[in-house]
């Protein structure tokens with residue numbers, strides 16, 4: 001049996017979970033296994049209605065009086081106890097923050113091996129894997145062994161497809177035996193970001209600034225450009241580290257991944273950790289004083305010049321052209 005970890009919002013599985021279920025089905029087909037799922041929260045039955053179509057036969061709905069909110073160690077311990085009880089061939093999670101965190105706790109608690117961000121599996125006694133490294137800039141071939149293999153499916157890489165022979169999933173309650181130490185980390189409150197405007201990850205046009213912008217006020221002209229182009233605003237990590245922008249704006253390996261039609265990085269050198277976040281951009285138009293900057297090599301269009309001169313002129317030209 002393949003056990004999948006389901007992440008959901010009010011009973012509706014996240015897209016990355018549907019991708020992980022599709023990936024799990026491939027492993028299940030190769031190993032002639034059934035697929036079951038583990039779900040936290042009261043919405044087990046609602047989730048079961050959704051995941052049956054993806055080939056899940058049974059949903060283990062974890063209920064515990066202290067597990068109303070996310071608690072990574074306790075969730076990892078609960079999955080570990082299910083592994084003890086069900087002896088699955090593999091546990092497969094979505095390649096999300098929570099998927100990775102819960103799987104990592106499970107791996108540590110049961111001394112199991114885990115492989116993150118997998119794209120393909122050839123399943124045998126051990127699994128031959130292809131997985132993403134460095135935010136997808138490298139592909140690694142790896143071998144995963146162990147009685148129960150722990151894997152996450154690379155996010156936004158696998159197209160989620162319901163099963164041809166999907167059906168209904170049965171719901172089974174599971175109450176884990178937790179100790180106080182499992183509940184050391186729990187969510188106490190959640191604050192919505194007060195950022196307004198178009199979310200970076202979904203924007204069709206993104207204007208961003210790096211160390212070359214020079215100051216928080218330096219972003220004013222970039223924001224004007226973003227307004228004129230109906231674009232989202234982003235930044236490099238250097239601008240975040242300087243305290244000029246919030247981390248919500250950061251694009252890159254440790255920030256948001258973007259895939260706009262047009263990306264306009266201003267005063268950004270194009271370090272590999274930044275490029276990982278914008279490699280999905282269809283076109284890059286870089287503004288930089290240095291013609292040798294790495295981002296210029298990656299850009300379809302480049303303006304070699306001081307952004308404090310180029311951006312205001314660009315704003316003016318767009319205003320003239322569009323009458324805004």
Ligand SMILES: Cc1cc2nc3c(=O)[nH]c(=O)nc-3n(C[C@H](O)[C@H](O)[C@H](O)COP(=O)(O)OP(=O)(O)OC[C@H]3O[C@@H](n4cnc5c(N)ncnc54)[C@H](O)[C@@H]3O)c2cc1C
Pocket residue numbers: 209210211212213235236237238239250251252253254255266267268269270271272273274277287288289290293305306307308
């Ligand atoms: C583990 C790890 C994770 C990281 N994750 C990220 C990440 O998610 N995102 C990220 O961005 N970085 C990340 N970094 C940092 C990354 O390595 C770079 O240090 C960072 O991207 C550099 O930011 P920058 O391009 O703004 O600054 P710099 O590299 O200092 O480049 C500034 C650029 O501005 C140009 N410039 C200067 N003045 C002007 C001007 N007036 N007009 C026009 N151009 C000008 C310069 O020619 C230069 O090219 C990470 C690093 C590590 C180690």
